[in-house]
Amino acid sequence: MIDCSRFLMEYSDFRDELVDSELRAKFLDHIESCASCARYDRVVGRGVSLLRELPDPSPSDDFGARLQHRIFHVDDEMRRVRTFPRSGFAVAATAVILLLVSLSPLIRENTPLAELPAVVANAPSQTVETPALLRSGPFLSPTPASTLAPAGSSLLGQAPPSSPWLTYGAAGSPRGILTAID
Amino acid sequence: MANNFAQDVLNTAEKATTRPSLKEVADNDLVIRYLEGEKRAFGELVERYQGRLLNFVYRSTGDRQRAEDLVQETFIRVYRHLHRFDTSKKFSTWIYTIASNLAKNELRNRSRNPLVLFQTIKKNWEADQRPLEWEDNTYRPDDLFRKRHLKQLVESAVEELPEHHRQVFILREMQGKTYEEIAEITDCNLGTVKSRLNRARNNFAQIVAPLLA
Numbered sequence: 370m371i372d373c374s375r376f377l378m379e380y381s382d383f384r385d386e387l388v389d390s391e392l393r394a395k396f397l398d399h400i401e402s403c404a405s406c407a408r409y410d411r412v413v414g415r416g417v418s419l420l421r422e423l424p425d426p427s428p429s430d431d432f433g434a435r436l437q438h439r440i441f442h443v444d445d446e447m448r449r450v451r452t453f454p455r456s457g458f459a460v461a462a463t464a465v466i467l468l469l470v471s472l473s474p475l476i477r478e479n480t481p482l483a484e485l486p487a488v489v490a491n492a493p494s495q496t497v498e499t500p501a502l503l504r505s506g507p508f509l510s511p512t513p514a515s516t517l518a519p520a521g522s523s524l525l526g527q528a529p530p531s532s533p534w535l536t537y538g539a540a541g542s543p544r545g546i547l548t549a550i551d
Numbered sequence: 552m553a554n555n556f557a558q559d560v561l562n563t564a565e566k567a568t569t570r571p572s573l574k575e576v577a578d579n580d581l582v583i584r585y586l587e588g589e590k591r592a593f594g595e596l597v598e599r600y601q602g603r604l605l606n607f608v609y610r611s612t613g614d615r616q617r618a619e620d621l622v623q624e625t626f627i628r629v630y631r632h633l634h635r636f637d638t639s640k641k642f643s644t645w646i647y648t649i650a651s652n653l654a655k656n657e658l659r660n661r662s663r664n665p666l667v668l669f670q671t672i673k674k675n676w677e678a679d680q681r682p683l684e685w686e687d688n689t690y691r692p693d694d695l696f697r698k699r700h701l702k703q704l705v706e707s708a709v710e711e712l713p714e715h716h717r718q719v720f721i722l723r724e725m726q727g728k729t730y731e732e733i734a735e736i737t738d739c740n741l742g743t744v745k746s747r748l749n750r751a752r753n754n755f756a757q758i759v760a761p762l763l764a
Contacts, residue, residue, distance in 0.1 A: 381749040416759040
């Protein structure tokens with residue numbers, strides 16, 4: 370024999386026929402003898418059968434058409450996804466090739482690094498008058514290095530490519546040359 | 552070349568004649584046939600599940616229109632991921648799992664929405680404030696009417712169940728799922744399903760008992 374609390378605890382197993390025949394017989398015996406548990410069983414049974422009698426909601430008329438429409442878009446999207454990986458792969462492959470090419474020693478500029486001596490500028494012995502704004506006065510103009518330095522006296526035997534304000538002496542030490550022109 | 556083509560045509564014709572019609576095949580076979588290129592097989596799956604899923608989602612969420620949207624979303628997800636479906640598993644469990652998760656998300660989002668909270672309070676307030684009708688239909692001695700009224704009350708009793716009890720209850724009592732299937736659909740272990748179902752039945756009985764006495 371089972372009591373009410375066990376009946377309620379294991380009622381689902383009984384209702385879903387998950388108990389063995391011996392236990393099932395005990396449940397049935399309890400229902401016979403206990404009005405409260407019998408009512409409980411009746412209420413659940415009746416309530417559920419009413420629930421099952423409820424009409425099923427049916428999909429609206431345009432349910433299929435709407436779904437079809439959405440599926441069309443999904444197909445479209447999936448087609449694009451299938452196409453894009455290929456073009457994406459092509460882009461990625463091109464990027465990798467360009468990277469490899471840029472890193473390649475054949476393509477890279479092979480410029481040797483040369484350590485240059487420090488550049489020292491000597492102040493000219495003659496004083497330079499600063500240019501006046503409203504009166505005529507001396508102003509500074511660069512002297513081309515070629516006119517001042519003998520050929521071959523510049524660094525590495527060539528005229529320095531940049532500043533005309535600096536020229537290099539025979540010993541390779543640069544000298545700053547400023548010419549005052551009236 | 553021509554021979555090959557003829558053979559292909561013959562094979563296709565043979566397949567068409569030997570293959571059972573879509574209505575007769577099991578769900579998982581429909582999936583296989585869809586993946587083999589028979590597009591109509593998906594339509595058959597929709598045909599089979601739209602009503603059941605709508606019923607399940609509607610009973611879970613209580614919103615007819617929203618339930619239909621969620622069922623549509625379920626089919627879209629199935630369509631997208633059908634190629635990933637493990638055909639050794641049960642299709643119905645898979646599709647119910649998707650629908651169940653969508654319904655759960657819907658309820659979660661709804662509970663965070665202050666407008667819905669306000670509407671619920673308003674609905675309850677209106678129900679309380681409604682004046683008594685001259686004729687109380689509840690006690691009208693018309694069996695048909697009484698039964699319909701009872702059904703409505705039972706339906707709303709299900710809505711009163713806590714969410715996690717309600718889903719298990721609907722899946723078992725209305726959709727006829729086994730405990731194992733419910734465990735898989737709701738992502739719970741078997742013990743949890745049993746205990747939730749027992750509690751759900753208990754709650755349900757308490758709500759409907761005064762109506763069915």
